[in-house]
Amino acid sequence: MRNPLSNKITTIKPSGIRKFFDIVSEMEDAISLGVGEPDFDTPWHIRDEGIYSLEKGKTFYTSNAGLKELRQEICNYYGRKQGVVYNPMTETLVTVGGSEGIDLALRCMLNPGDEVIIPTPCYVSYEPCTVMADGVPVILPLKNENQFRLTPEELEGAITEKTKILILAFPNNPTGAIMEKSDLEALVPIIEKHDLMVISDEIYSELSYKSKHVSICSLPGMKERTIVINGFSKAYAMTGWRLGYALGPELVIKQMIKLHQFAIMCAPTTSQYAAIEALKNGDDDVVEMTEAYNQRRRFLMNEFKEMNLPCFEPFGAFYVFPCIKEFGMTSEEFALKFLEEEKVAVVPGTAFGDCGEGFLRISYAYSIDDLKVAIGRLKDFVEKLRAEK
Amino acid sequence: MREKILKAIEKNSRIDLKELAIMLGEEEINVVNEIAAMEAEGIICGYHTLIDWEKTSIEKVSALIEVRVTPQRGQGFDTIAERIYKYPEVNSVYLISGGYDLLVSLEGKSLKEVSNFVSDKLSTLDTVLSTATHFILKKYKDHGTVLAKKYVDERLKMTP
């Protein structure tokens, strides 16, 4: 029989998390700090709107780009938060999670051989989606000493005449790094000089603890160059609803809608109704959850300080990214040993790019009580390793 | 800071104050002083424990009683409310808007004890016009805490 597979798909490595996932799933008594989604339930009033829409029989396709009212609310939200005006009819697309938006944006903008600069460590989908869209991923390793922010020098150094897209994903998964306004401003002249497009994955935008998140689309001249990817998964604890959106210049969004229409038809209708409620009346929920995350973040930073485990202070998302280089093990070895001996699962930094070597991603999407138990075990483990040395 | 402290200790009054200070990004001494000040100002009125008596072998019956009263000239509802809350078996007394005046919650050892209290003590008070007693059959949620069900983490154990 002939090989049924495409050459492209077989070159793509499976996600680095897979292996650990299989081990952890087998271990009944393991506790996990490896989860990348909120521990909160979707606030009840949002769920209620979803249920109500079902009761009313709202069970049909919506328009391809999404419910008009939802697109309007999304534009209101970006107006309110970033002071940027988007047109709900031409510059807005409701997607199946931020995930779909990332895929669509890459597929609609790349020609074979175009380079995409992917600062790492980062979320796992940018590189494979780039390859599937015939682009060439250019991995740009960020540095702990810069608190995993992207500097203008690093960006300049990664650009060639083939570069077309820069992916910016801040607040960042897995590092928790943020880019403040001045950090972004420093990149703009380079982006303009080399005529780049930016895909700005702002899925963690609400979870920013030092200053309010600033989107690069709000900087002068950048709206036309930016595809904003955002969604409801993290801010409103709605991962399972599979709902996100893309905002950007009409030229690109129009093509993304076309592809979305053929590939997906429309995002889930029930989720769209619930999302309208989230944007209209969900601000207080977001504030409350963000405060809870922030308290856990401070708790963890203090614990690391007490056990002398180096960790830059992350100001975003719900991850911390401590450095474990002192133990002379790879991230994967450390994570495996920690899992075997203490029954706590963390994700090795290398699951998010080679430059994550020497780091662990620890999620604080857990209650303080759970965190205390798990961090207590990390403390024991670290002490044991140090004593052995 | 006050609001954050209150929110935290309303959920867990036994929280370690050093830990609370870390979580709020404040100095411990400031948190301790703020709590002391709120105690002195009567903002913090007590530290109670939420108990699911159902799970013990101790018999307890709780009831909510709607009370209609005639307000007294010059004193409104305060005097009668005070008469009622002085009984130690009374847990809470609220002045309520709507169809009746006071909502009284109380606990007793048995249905009989509670009904005796209502018929002998409460309804015989001068200004009490009528009472309606509702016995609580099951507490699903109390003080923001779900009693009936335990939290299970249903998320996949590891996701990117």
Ligand SMILES: Cc1ncc(COP(=O)(O)O)c(C=O)c1O
């Ligand atoms: C940085 C980042 N972007 C995008 C996503 C995808 O989120 P969703 O498709 O649920 O909107 C995730 C999920 O973990 C993420 O961490």
